[in-house]
Amino acid sequence: MSIENFSLDTDFVRKQFPSFQDSLSSKWSFFENAGGSYVPQTVINKLNRFMISTKVQPYASFDISRIAGEEMDKGIKFFSEMINARQDEIIIGSSTTMNMYVLSNALRYLFKKGDEIIVTNQDHEANIGAWRKLQEFGLIIKEWKINIHSGELQIDELKKMLNEKTKLLAVTHCSNIIGSINDLKKITKIAHDNNTLVIGDGVSYAPHGFPDVKELDVDFYTFSLYKTFGPHLGLLYGKKEIFDKLPNQNHEFLNNQVPYTLNPGGPNHEELACLVGIAEYFDDLYSHHFEKINLSRYERIKKINHLIAKHEENIGNLFLDFINSEKKIRLIGINKIKDKNRAPTFSFTIEGKSSKETSEMLIKENIALRNDNFYAWRCLKALDIDINDGVVRASMVHYNTLNDVKKLIKAFENSKILI
Numbered sequence: 001m002s003i004e005n006f007s008l009d010t011d012f013v014r015k016q017f018p019s020f021q022d023s024l025s026s027k028w029s030f031f032e033n034a035g036g037s038y039v040p041q042t043v044i045n046k047l048n049r050f051m052i053s054t055k056v057q058p059y060a061s062f063d064i065s066r067i068a069g070e071e072m073d074k075g076i077k078f079f080s081e082m083i084n085a086r087q088d089e090i091i092i093g094s095s096t097t098m099n100m101y102v103l104s105n106a107l108r109y110l111f112k113k114g115d116e117i118i119v120t121n122q123d124h125e126a127n128i129g130a131w132r133k134l135q136e137f138g139l140i141i142k143e144w145k146i147n148i149h150s151g152e153l154q155i156d157e158l159k160k161m162l163n164e165k166t167k168l169l170a171v172t173h174c175s176n177i178i179g180s181i182n183d184l185k186k187i188t189k190i191a192h193d194n195n196t197l198v199i200g201d202g203v204s205y206a207p208h209g210f211p212d213v214k215e216l217d218v219d220f221y222t223f224s225l226y227k228t229f230g231p232h233l234g235l236l237y238g239k240k241e242i243f244d245k246l247p248n249q250n251h252e253f254l255n256n257q258v259p260y261t262l263n264p265g266g267p268n269h270e271e272l273a274c275l276v277g278i279a280e281y282f283d284d285l286y287s288h289h290f291e292k293i294n295l296s297r298y299e300r301i302k303k304i305n306h307l308i309a310k311h312e313e314n315i316g317n318l319f320l321d322f323i324n325s326e327k328k329i330r331l332i333g334i335n336k337i338k339d340k341n342r343a344p345t346f347s348f349t350i351e352g353k354s355s356k357e358t359s360e361m362l363i364k365e366n367i368a369l370r371n372d373n374f375y376a377w378r379c380l381k382a383l384d385i386d387i388n389d390g391v392v393r394a395s396m397v398h399y400n401t402l403n404d405v406k407k408l409i410k411a412f413e414n415s416k417i418l419i
């Protein structure tokens with residue numbers, strides 16, 4: 001049967017997430033997913049199991065320690081399979097921001113004074129600040145600026161900026177404000193034709209479908225696992241041949257233990273072990289929706305990605321139809337989702353109201369969201385939006401339903417924000 005005939009069973013999905021049954025959280029219609037997502041029971045089970053049965057230093061030979069180590073290794077193995085990478089191409093660190101800083105400290109040794117790095121003003125600061133700091137070592141930072149009307153990054157502008165000195169391009173796969181999905185594969189090809197390395201920030205992309213890093217061909221890719229239904233950790237992918245060239249950022253005696261060389265201190269053990277629970281959740285999602293044919297984890301994820309994209313397009317467009325019909329709402333970004341051109345991460349402002357006032361009024365209607373610059377302050381500045389008040393952001397993932405969106409729209413009416 002064609003994949004078009006399948007649709008996401010949101011009742012099944014929501015049953016996997018205890019927050020939807022919890023007395024405190026279940027009263028909220030949850031739209032702060034781009035900040036951090038709920039976790040499925042499988043993740044909680046893994047965390048509990050680790051804390052109860054195997055909360056010891058891992059990798060010793062007594063069984064509880066051995067099992068602790070095995071569960072941690074499985075977390076890395078399963079995630080590498082999900083994004084089509086090798087296990088030694090993955091680092092799990094405490095956050096994307098931390099991973100970026102460690103990586104930038106290492107990468108600077110590959111560059112020399114006068115070399116150029118391109119950053120954007122569409123990105124979250126995590127994929128800007130770490131690179132901008134390399135100015136202190138004589139690197140020249142150039143900014144690929146968004147179009148101030150559309151908020152989009154235009155590839156033609158990038159082409160004009162590349163030259164023989166450009167060594168690195170740091171660009172987001174999907175902005176946490178604008179929501180549109182940048183053609184990272186095409187951008188990477190253009191950069192590589194210029195011998196420029198690419199680091200893609202996938203933090204706002206991955207919650208809507210895990211990337212295939214080999215297909216994108218990026219040199220580095222990052223995302224935050226607490227936004228992809230897991231614990232507060234960050235994943236960094238890097239091509240093995242480049243990781244091998246980077247100087248050790250860890251203890252001296254750990255030299256050569258790539259990729260541990262780029263992971264000083266390592267991740268939190270119990271959280272690493274519960275990554276297995278994310279993979280199990282996606283396995284369950286797969287077997288609930290599709291027949292059990294023998295596909296690799298990454299092929300299964302591709303099918304799930306498709307299912308999720310279709311569902312998110314449906315629920316996202318319901319909200320966009322409402323926004324498009326209301327003249328007082330200024331939406332940032334594309335106003336229709338089609339073929340995964342944008343994530344259902346909607347930032348907006350309302351004429352005559354501060355974003356703080358708007359978010360407070362919606363919160364009173366049990367809509368969980370917030371106003372902020374979401375650390376993409378350069379993007380807001382370029383769009384001429386007050387970076388302290390910021391935008392209101394309503395962000396959805398696959399466990400949101402049409403019903404949630406109807407409640408969100410109703411909250412606008414009930415609160416009389418638009419009057």
Ligand SMILES: Cc1ncc(COP(=O)(O)O)c(C=O)c1O
Nearest residue numbers: 095096097124126176203204224
């Ligand atoms: C697009 C984007 N990049 C990077 C980050 C930083 O991630 P972390 O909190 O894991 O450092 C965020 C966090 O919100 C983000 O939205």
